[in-house]
Amino acid sequence: MNSCPACSQPVAPNELTCPKCGISLHPGAAASGDGKGLSVVVIVVMGIVGLIFVLGFLLPFIWFLLPGPVMPPRAPSFSYPAGSTVMYEEEMIEEIPEEEPVKAAPETAD
Numbered sequence: 001m002n003s004c005p006a007c008s009q010p011v012a013p014n015e016l017t018c019p020k021c022g023i024s025l026h027p028g029a030a031a032s033g034d035g036k037g038l039s040v041v042v043i044v045v046m047g048i049v050g051l052i053f054v055l056g057f058l059l060p061f062i063w064f065l066l067p068g069p070v071m072p073p074r075a076p077s078f079s080y081p082a083g084s085t086v087m088y089e090e091e092m093i094e095e096i097p098e099e100e101p102v103k104a105a106p107e108t109a110d
Helices: 040-065
Strands: none
Touching: none
16 A cells, blocks of 8 residues: 555555545646635635735825826016016115214313
């Protein structure tokens, strides 16, 4: 009698799969599907859920990195003088005193 390489149970020499664990005993032989492994439906559902999960976190991050809408520059509400780089000019007013300040007479020491 031969033994199964996976579960070490005795198997007949003409068996293609182990009756206990279902593993293939001969190269190229199909394994018996007794429902112990994951089915194709479960694997596909897990793949779709994983894809939705990854996209749920990845898309907001990409959206954050993309630039927002580009707005055209707003036209000024008043026109600047030609060639001026100053947005406004302040008017300089000199303060002219009305009276000459009175100077104190120097004290003489006698």
